Amino acid sequence: MSHPAAPVLTVRAVLFDMDGTLVDSTAVVEQVWLEFAERYGLDYNEILRTSHGVQAGDTVRRYAPPGADFEALTAELGEMERSRTDGVIALPGAEALLAGLPDDAIALVTSADRILADIRMQAAGLTMPSTAVTAESVTRGKPHPEGYLEAAALLGVDPADVVVFEDAPAGIAAARAAGMRTVVVGDAGHLEDGMWRIPDYSAVTVTAVKDDDGGHLLTLTL
Numbered sequence: 001m002s003h004p005a006a007p008v009l010t011v012r013a014v015l016f017d018m019d020g021t022l023v024d025s026t027a028v029v030e031q032v033w034l035e036f037a038e039r040y041g042l043d044y045n046e047i048l049r050t051s052h053g054v055q056a057g058d059t060v061r062r063y064a065p066p067g068a069d070f071e072a073l074t075a076e077l078g079e080m081e082r083s084r085t086d087g088v089i090a091l092p093g094a095e096a097l098l099a100g101l102p103d104d105a106i107a108l109v110t111s112a113d114r115i116l117a118d119i120r121m122q123a124a125g126l127t128m129p130s131t132a133v134t135a136e137s138v139t140r141g142k143p144h145p146e147g148y149l150e151a152a153a154l155l156g157v158d159p160a161d162v163v164v165f166e167d168a169p170a171g172i173a174a175a176r177a178a179g180m181r182t183v184v185v186g187d188a189g190h191l192e193d194g195m196w197r198i199p200d201y202s203a204v205t206v207t208a209v210k211d212d213d214g215g216h217l218l219t220l221t222l
Helices: 026-040 044-051 056-063 070-083 094-100 114-123 146-155 169-177
Strands: 008-011 013-016 106-109 131-133 162-166 181-185 195-198 205-210 216-221
Touching (some): 008 181, 013 146, 013 216, 026 056, 044 056, 056 070, 070 114, 094 205, 106 146, 146 162, 146 169, 169 181
Parallel strands (some): 013 162, 106 131
Antiparallel strands (some): 008 216, 205 216
16 A cells, blocks of 8 residues: 655744644643633633633633733743643654754744743753744734744744744644744644644654755755
C-alpha cells in the first residue's frame, strides 16, 4: 500500500505558539481554570472551551462576575500558573525540531506573559528562541494577527514566507489572518488550503540553507 508523500514546506521563518504546541501544560491550565470556575460558580467546561490560546485577562473579563477586580484576578491566576510546573513537558520531537532550526529564523508567539513563557519553556526543557512575542508585547491578543505579524517583522520576513505551528482555534485564526501557512498540532479545527495537521513533531524533519541575502531557506517535511 503506497502512502501519500509527506508535505514539504519551504519557508524563511517558523513561528511557534507555546502552550499545547511546543509545551504540554494542560494539567496546570485545567487546574487553574477549575479553581477559578469553582470560586465563582461558573461553567468550567465553557471556560476551558474558549480560554485556550487566549490571553488570561481576556478570559477573566469575559467570565468574571460584575464588580470583580479583573486585574487582581488576572494577576492571581498568573501567579498560580507561574508557581505550578508539575506535568509541564515538551511535545514529542519539539526539542529536536527547535535545535535543528536557526535561532534567527524562529520566534515564539504566545498569549502567556514573558515570565510564564520562560518558566514553561524551561520546565519543558526547551530553549527559548531569541525572538519571543509575549502577552505584554501586543495590544491585541489572539485571535488578532498582531503577534504573528510582529514576529515576522522582527525576523525581517514576509508573512507569505512564514509557517506557523499552532494548536488552538484562536491562534490558528490569528495565523490565518496574518496570511501565514499554518500547521495544526493536534486535532483542533478544520483544515483549509495552506493548512496541514500533525499529531506532534516526531516525524518532522528540517534542513536549513543559508540564503545569499543572509537569511535562511528552511525546508520542513511534515
